[in-house]
Amino acid sequence: MGCSPFFCYKSGATRQQISTHTEDLPGDINTIRYTYKELARATENFNPSNKIGEGGFGSVYKGRLRNGKLIAVKVLSVESRQGLKEFLNELMSISNISHGNLVSLYGYCVEGNQRILVYNYLENNSLAQTLLGSGRSNIQFNWRSRVNICLGIARGLAYLHDDVNPHIVHRDIKASNILLDKDLTPKISDFGLAKLLPPNATHISTRVAGTL
Structure with a gap:
């Protein structure tokens, strides 16, 4: 992983310049730009049967790219x-970083x-859905699993901080923003309310933030 004064770049990833007239879009994003047609095809035209989540900022669909890769x-x-503010925050926060306990932004x-974000698909949904969702889960959380989830979340936060x-x-850590992969490795997601600390800052004061 190489570093610039502003971001740490994932080695081997394709850097691409955004060329758009949309106000306030960042100028240098280290991720892939997909076409709307590609994502519509991947989600079967955003079929409701592929919807895996919904919130105040929009909806999340399961999809499959032409190369077979599953995506969210x-x-x-x-x-x-x-929604636009969240889009910008996500791009600025995580498009150029990589950690085992953070979701991966593919593009x-x-x-x-249209403003769309593409992530790696995580098989076991969110911690909230797995623990409290209406559908029954076959996952058994023994004490080792619970400790590993807590440690993984802490490692992800330590990396960010x-x-x-x-x-x-x-600024929005909660069970619904912790996603679980097939091995129950926790991944911090949803950076729409994230804040970047100015250089040399040791703390930040903001208004009360977070979502229910």
């Missing part, structure tokens, strides 16, 4: 100004008024 496609609400789509430059404050 987060479609930001067209009407919501907050994005900007076409017309201490090991990347600028440091990142998530």
Whole structure:
């Protein structure tokens, strides 16, 4: 992993310049730009049967790329100004960093008024859904699993707070924003409210943030 004064870049990833007239988009993003057509095909035209999540900022769909890779496609609400702010925050926060306890941002789509983020697909949904969801889960959380999940979340936060430059404050840690892969490795997700600390800052004061 190499570093610039602003971001740590994932080695081997394709760097791409965003060329768009949309206001405030970052100018240098280290991830893939997908077309809307590609993502529509991957999700069977955003079929409701592929919807795996929904929130105030938009909906998330399970998809499969032509190469067979499974993805999670987060479609930001067209009407919501907050949705655009979340889109920008996610791109600026995690497009150029990589850690075993963070979701991986594969890419994005900007076409017309569409703002879409593409992540790795995680088989066991969120910690909240697994523990409290309406569907019954066959996952058994023994004490070792619980400790490992807690430690993984702590390692992900420590990486954001201490090991990347600028440091990142998530501001919305909750069970629904902790996703689990097939091995129950926790992945911190949803960086829509994240804040980047200014250089040399040791703390940050913001308004009360978070979602229910």
